[in-house]
Amino acid sequence: EAGSVNLEDFVKENVGKLAADACVWEFGYVDNRETPMQFLGLRGICYVELSIETASRDVHSGTGGSIFPNPAWKLVWALNTIKKPDETICIPGFYDNIRPPSQRDVDLMAALPETSEEYKQEYGVKEFLKGLTDGVDLRIAEVFEPTCTICGLTSGYQGAGSKTVLPARASAKIDFRLVPDQTPEQVLEGLRKHLDDHGFSDIQITNLGGEPPARTDPDHPFVNLVVECARDVYGKPMQIVPLSGGSGPNHAFIHYLKLPVVTSGIGYPGTLTHSPNENIRLDLYAKGAKHIVRIINEFSKA
Amino acid sequence: EAGSVNLEDFVKENVGKLAADACVWEFGYVDNRETPMQFLGLRGICYVELSIETASRDVHSGTGGSIFPNPAWKLVWALNTIKKPDETICIPGFYDNIRPPSQRDVDLMAALPETSEEYKQEYGVKEFLKGLTDGVDLRIAEVFEPTCTICGLTSGYQGAGSKTVLPARASAKIDFRLVPDQTPEQVLEGLRKHLDDHGFSDIQITNLGGEPPARTDPDHPFVNLVVECARDVYGKPMQIVPLSGGSGPNHAFIHYLKLPVVTSGIGYPGTLTHSPNENIRLDLYAKGAKHIVRIINEFSKA
The missing domain is CATH 3.40.630.10 (Zn peptidases)
Known part of the structure; x- marks a missing residue:
């Protein structure tokens, strides 16, 4: 694949x-x-890597910690502007083209078997987002709501114990799952504008692939x-x-x-x-x- | 060491x-x-790992993306509350016990050689924090201001290209460099309270070592x-x-x-x-x- x-x-x-x-x-x-x-139907996808480099090599944090820009912090601050703790995605226009599920869709979703307990057991998940617990609401949210998922975070020292280093680079892998009628192009364009508008023009967006949803x-x-x-x-x-x-x-x-x-x-x-x-x-x-x-x-x- | x-x-x-x-x-x-x-004198240090686990294993982001908590996002949101883009550290009491440099300290710092160009060349750093460019102000900031440095970020997929995964775990390695008269105990206590107060009780703090500053x-x-x-x-x-x-x-x-x-x-x-x-x-x-x-x-x- x-x-x-x-x-x-x-x-x-x-x-x-x-x-x-x-x-x-x-x-x-x-x-x-x-x-x-x-x-x-299949949801669409837009998969990007956000990355930032602020130095040519890692720096001893005793030297650079107070005076050199930290790419890991910049990445955190940038990501924080993209999605809020209430799960709202803040990219301009992100929700504009969404077609909500029809009554026929809701009826079909309601007829599907319950999966909440299966999910909890299989993945060890203790709770679902937005206070959802089970039933058709959970199933509709699972597929009819677009996502912004951090798939990976990478920066600096990742081994055991401590290493006092100010990283040179930081990156995040992010996928957006898109629902009808969103497009990856719209997400990419909105994301670039959003980062620029929030002072994060130094964060690079690498497009790792996308396709629109279709049903x-x-x-x-x-x-x-x-x-x-x-x-x-x-x-x-x-x-x-x-x-x-x-x-x-x-x-x-x-x-x-x-x-x-x-x-x-x-x-x-x-x-x-x-x-x-x-x-x-x-x-x-x-x-x-x-x-x-x-x-x-x-x-x-x- | x-x-x-x-x-x-x-x-x-x-x-x-x-x-x-x-x-x-x-x-x-x-x-x-x-x-x-x-x-x-040597600055003190408080080195911690913040970590959070929301599932027993990674989940396909097509399944979990809309409804399962994402530990990478939780970590990002939690970190964002700890330090602001203007470099202010938001842990309660963090700045309370700081003794500013004396006039004698400032005179000694002023007598030290200029290092800004050396730093730019050796580390490829393009700019310093808070608009500092060179001189005694930069040198004083380098050692007399406490830090909160993200030394490492780890979560989910970190290889080449894309993998559509919702991670089970996320962690950050963070060091605080402490100036007189801060103590690591005060930072640890303040950090726990800060995370709890901001709704991040599910984020674990692992103390990886610390010592107070001394001169x-x-x-x-x-x-x-x-x-x-x-x-x-x-x-x-x-x-x-x-x-x-x-x-x-x-x-x-x-x-x-x-x-x-x-x-x-x-x-x-x-x-x-x-x-x-x-x-x-x-x-x-x-x-x-x-x-x-x-x-x-x-x-x-x-």
Whole structure:
């Protein structure tokens, strides 16, 4: 999953050659009820590294501590202006283009199984943000609210014990998960303006990749076909998830090729996605193949 | 220089056995004018690690980004309350016990050579804090103002490119350099109260060591003896630096044994202190030995 920076342009320039009626995406799993899930959208993403260098090498803090600029402090102060402790993201225009979930989205989210206890047990999380505890509100917040996540902080001495050093450099890796209809370009532009306006022009922004969010209409006939084709294979239809928290390059297919993009993945809760010993279950491999055959069969009749 | 946590207590409990008239410290160097420098004080220090853990393991940011607490953000928000962009340290009582430099201190600092260009060249620093540019003001700020330096920041993903992860843990290494008459105990206590008062009780403070500042009176007769003994050896007397920016355990000797503590070190600007290839010059080794002999000789007559 290195990401392809050329995919979007390639699709745009080859709309004719890539013309199709529908698209099946490699994504998805059966959940712990053995219910196959149908993910109809992916959040967008904008991943940046903020960095600042104030000296050519680290300095003994007894020398520089009182008189040299400290890049770690500058980074902290800059980050502090980007998101407030109440989780508000302060980049100008950040919330301008957000389309809230429709009533249909809310109904679909309400039908999904409860996950709060699972999260607490699996990740050791004691509480959720903004006073949320469980239910549809938590699930809607999980995917329909955009994020600004610090994925990493790096500066100076990181070993055991103490080292009295004033670092030369500091950096933060940050991802923004975007909801319809936000775009990574809007975030990048807003972030640069925000940092400049707050006196942090010396903080560099490195764009490490992004893509807009995109969704398929849950009431598209092809969605219904794929969902229903699961009934024979899994003993039940797929359950629709209107938007996933993760990201992926579905935007070009949905927006330039105008395709309904549906999923028919064969993972399960123990798949260990992107981890050592990533695996699939043989029974799900067979079920997935059968599901695809049924989709092709039914689609040929439609 | 691992630091001895037992030294202070040992000295306190053995004041009788350790009784003396004066103390010569292994510290100091000739500067780039070949002038031997006499350092008459060391700043104190309080070194802490602030850390916070909000989950048992890192979480995919597509899952947790909108609803799980982020320890890196909490650390940023907490740090931001500790020091303001104008360099003011906001811990209650932090500045209460500071004794400003005396007129004698200011005169001694004014007599020291200019270092601003040297700093800019050696460390690639473009500007100094608080609009300072050079001269005695810069030199006084360097050692007579206490600091709060972020020595290190650690959280989440730190490799190349992007990894979309919500970290489980975040930490910061921080040193406070203390000036007379601050104490590490006062800083630790104030910092805990400050974090609690700002809603950061979940941030742990690990005390990684500290010692109070201590100084010897520049007009003590023993100082004059040691400074003058250099004349025969180095061709000039030592130049007095009333306070060094660095730290060391001179407090127990000055405050419990009531000794004047003077320095007679044999470093030089190319010594590479604490670095690979740390070295001394043979001529300075011989000069240092001669200096000590003269100190003992003159002291025996006093």
